[in-house]
Amino acid sequence: MLIAMALSGNLRGALWMLASVAGATGMTVFVRQLTPELHTSMIAFLRCVVGLAFLAPLLLKADPAALLRVRRPGLHLARGALVALALNLGFYAIWKLPVATATTLFFLAPVFSTLLAPLMVGEHVGARRWAAVMVGFLGALVALRPGMAPIDLGAMAAVGSSLCFAVALLLGKTASAADGPDSVFATTALLTVALTLPFALLEWRLPGQAWVWGGLLLLAAASSLRGYADIRAFAAGEASFVAPVSYLRLPSVALAGWLMFGEAVDGWTWGGGAIVAGAALFIALRERTPRAARVAPPPLGG
Template sequence: MQQSPPGAALPHPARSHADNLRGLGWMLFSVASASAMSVGVRVVSLEIDSRMIVTLRAGLTTLILLVLLPLLWRRLRITSWRDHIVRGALIGVSTHLGFYTLAEIPLATATVLFFTAPIFATILAALFQNERVGPRRWAAVAAGFIGAAIILRPGFNALHPAMLAALASSLLFAIALSMSRRVATADGPFSAFVSSVVVTLVLSLPLAAPVWSLPHSTLGWSIMALVVATGAMRNIADIQAYRYAEAGLLAPVTYLRLVLIGLAGYVLFGEVIDSYTGVGATLIVVSTLYIAHRARVASKAGRPGA
């Protein structure tokens, strides 16, 4: 569903050509995994409610982690329970809103709106992390919101609640991302992943109770397994990609998701992107790529918080 905003990775020494190629390979794998997960969510949503999809994904992932616990428990540590719980809750609610969006509106439209996360992340960094954001990045933020407004067209078109859910999901994900560096630095990325899965499961159980049901076909269970597997593979691929390659180099590759998901939406569900969504998508993509570029420039200049 969501992705790490471009430029969000921890700083690394200069990469070699081979490292950048390796990072690009991992990012292509991440794009393919994330696209498959999004399409899988839409397919499973034809059988069960999106709240059940989130619950099953978190539950199945938790079971896998419990099986692996004897091998991995030494890597688990919690420095601040509050940070883990708050971050996990943000990710959980963001996931519920995101899966609801994927189930209700065209896949390409949902994906475009998810790409507003870097725009929200820029605003949050300026307001709460004392990051210096120049006028050009603010202009890019404004362009991104204009793009979102063109897609939503409030007052001119019936506004589907799932569109607003997509923006809310992106905002919550951006807030969670702002906490991720602190949590992962203190306790490691594995602990951050485990806590987010467990908190999401605890949060999801009461939400899913009114619509409790399971996939009723072999295809449904197969696609559900695909959603779990691709979600995990995407997380691993993202970590590896940003480990090897520069965030600015990876940013354009992430937008291949729009192409893959747009094609899948057309082939599987007959979804066609209208001209307003195309124009809005162009503004959002260009603005977020420019934000990534300016963040990279600021990072190389050594400005605090860049």
């Protein structure tokens, strides 16, 4: 009976993670489709505005004053700024790079988190995880193949986005310990609207076509699905069972890029993506605690 219950939980977790993969794939596709009509900074801002509108009923249902009455406001502000910057850099990378290459470089976020954890949160990182960090960066080099292909601003933006998300994740852990994950979730949603606005003002142009607004709604919905499904996946199943499913994002995005944009994926990208994903998965499994219940970190909003 207990085995059946555990299996059921793991299967539910895997299904939620598949929903997260679908949300992440949809988000990537919608960003790319909107770039001929809007600058990526406008897309990031409007995505945050629409996303906040989706979340408003949940935030208002709780006690908004309590959620925003935080003890570590500096941490929340820094996290919001990093998420806003990460969104802008990530959307720019999706615009400029083949979507599969951008996705491969986004997998560096947990690798950066491991690299920075000893400095930022005092976490011990063993030799095996340090080796996984090195392997992860090697995979990124394989995908970028420096010396064989130019490393452009899009690639640097993707790496920068992953770094910003990694630091934001670590700040989120500290802020959650002080103020609770709900407060981190609420302040990030509000701050990303305010802090993506300056970037958007540089390229300000509201959509004039109905389908563009529809695309923004779908983008926000896909992003919200990804964040919510991530939380439900790790709440339902064991991390060791659920985490590998998340790396189906690369073949999913690659297939979407081929079908929607005619982007063929070469062997370097597949190889580099497999190396980075393997390193990130190893890190995730090494970080798994023996506790029966594992609390997922608050979503980053990306």
